[in-house]
Amino acid sequence: MASFDQKEINWDKLDKTKLFVVGAGLFTGVTVALYPVSVIKTRIQVASKDTAHKNALDVLKNIVKVDGIPGLYRGFGTVITGAIPARIIFLSSLEITKVAAIKMLEPFKISEPVQAAIANGLGGMAASVSAQAVFVPIDVISQKLMVQGYSGHTRYNGGLDVARKIIKMDGFRGLYRGFGLSIMTYSPSSAVWWASYGSSQRVIWRLLGHNSQYELSAPSQWQLACVQASGGIFAGAVASCVTTPLDTIKTRLQVMDNTKERPRARQVVRSLIAEDGWKGLYRGLGPRFFSMSAWGTSMIVSYEYLKRLCAKVDD
Structure with a gap:
């Protein structure tokens, strides 16, 4: 008999080497598929007042x-060069914090979704804060x-040219322009996404008749994927609506040319309004919602599958 709890695979039950090696290839594939959405979203967010291409389809065609x-x-x-170390930091922090938080909450006897x-x-907030340095x-x-x-x-001649010009103009701190807003954007976004995902999938399982005492049969791989995908879509919708204004402001600050007088966040807000x-403030909400939902759904289904693939076999 397999229990419902077996759908959750904790950090100490994973083969870390296999997780990071296989995960690097898996997440690279997801990034390849969804990267164009990020490009479109970014262009919409930085478009000037006189730019004609302000919706996703126009930007894509252009x-x-x-x-x-x-x-x-x-x-x-x-992105790919930096994504591997960033993902290792993110996933390690996420799983370690989740396990610690669950142990801390056990004495309070709160409901499973909460x-x-x-x-x-x-876990999502800690992971995001830890990974921001990369x-x-x-x-x-x-x-x-x-x-x-x-x-x-x-225009630039590749990523190294961008880095060289930024460092020449502002020093290494130029590479961290918008760092505070990134923390304010990605940390709440990650926290909201993971919180929404964690609670929603448990609610879905209960609606399907499963609970922590369910021991008749394990859910099928298809059931697992569908529930996780549904949770990912819901989480993406919530997180994108909550954090798009901060993401728009952050993006505008980060792409400002080094030769221009740099506005503060409140000036960017005034300009957008x-x-x-x-x-x-909600420029790029459509692509951001699609990106967060599609990326989140693809990522979480892939990641949960990866965890099952990399689970240690009990002796």
């Missing part, structure tokens, strides 16, 4: 017309490559 399919992958090399929301939320420079460099030559932005009203 990129393909001007640069062809390779234009949808500007900055991809930089416990999962809190533990996953704390993620932020990647963001700064890749986003400049995504928008180069667009709406008046400078002046151009589009309050809806300006």
